[in-house]
Amino acid sequence: MTLRVGSAPCSWGVWFPDDPRQTPWSRFLDEVAEAGYPWIELGPFGYLPTDPAVLADELARRELRVSAGTVFTALHRGPAVWDATWEEVRRVAALTRATGGEHLVVIPEFWRDPASGERLESGRLGPQQFANLISGSERLGERLRDDFGLRMVVHPHADTHVGDEETVTRFLDATDADSVSLCLDTGHYAYCGGDSLRLIETYGERIGYLHLKQVDPAILAEVTAQQLPFGTAVRRGVMTEPPNGVPELPPILAAARGLGVELFAIVEQDMYPCPPDQPLPIARRTRQYLKSHSA
Structure with missing residues (x-):
């Protein structure tokens, strides 16, 4: 079946709505189209224009389409955070839907600050927190x-x-498949010690979206040994250009196609911050690599 291949602002060094170290949004759109990707994610809300008519025009001029928006949530904190969570989600969902997107990627909140490493809360959920996350x-x-x-x-x-x-399979076992699907990010799952191919083979019916990413195993070993936060790991280059890292993408692409459904497969190589001329050559090479493996 078809894999709809695209890319995302994080592959251009974009993590925040506004940061002078990031690639300007117009340059990102120009270059992602130049690299040959027809699909994009919106990235952090406010990075791309939030007026649907303006954004739709900018996308149409470059023959780009939106696959998804993205939000962070802290649903494990229970009903007290619902109203604020929904308000944030609602505005991202509205822009996603208005620009033709079909998915919303929901990321659980960090348990430690990704830049400083400061512990914000326990890295493990208690029983009530887990129940809150599921409901x-x-x-x-x-x-x-x-x-x-x-x-x-x-x-x-x-x-x-x-x-x-452990946490991914526990989450999937506890949630209703009709309302909750998984975005399998091959890089993040490897970063956390998971096997993406095995997850596709065992929970394939729950996978509704893919992020294609690789990690450098040598840098990951250092990160793990030193218990470094994610932001520091990214600055060290833990997310690397395919095919230089793990997991191997061709078997994962083949397994994803074997699920018999159409899936978005969005390239995400976190590179925050990065020199402005770095992303485009990598994006071109990655697109050619994926094409060589029928994606």
Whole structure:
């Protein structure tokens, strides 16, 4: 089946709505189109224009389309955070839907600061927090489906409460498949010690979206040994250009196609911050590499 290949602002060094070290949004759109990607994610809300008509025009001029928006949530904190969470999610969902996107990527909140490494809370959820995460995720998935026609895909991520094989499979076993799907990020899952190919083979029916990413195993070993936060790891180059890292992408692409459904496969190589001329050559090479493996 078809893999709809695209890229995202983080592959151009974009992590924040506004940061002078980041690639300007117009340059990102120009270069992602030049590199040959027809699909993009919105990235952090406010980086791209938030007026749907303006953004739609900018995308159309470059023959680009939106696959998804992205939000961070802290649903494990329970009903007290629901109203603020929904307000944030709602504005991202509205822009995603207005520009033709079909998915919302939901990332659990960090348990430690990604830059300083300061511990913000425990790295493990207690029973009530886990129950909050499950009920909140199901409620959010249902609301996004009913109000916006979007499919919610939860993104396991480094330094969050859903990251390694144990927490990911526990999360999937506990949630309703009709309202909660998974965004499998091959790089983050490897970063946390997971096997993406095995996850596709065992939980393939729950995977609704892919992020294609690799990690440098030597740098990852240093990061793990030193217990470094994710932001420091990225600055050290833990996320590397394919095919220089792990996991191997061709078997994962083949397994994803074997699921028999259409999937977005969005390239994400975190490089914050990075020199402005660095992303485009990498994006071109990565696109050619994926094409050589029928993606």
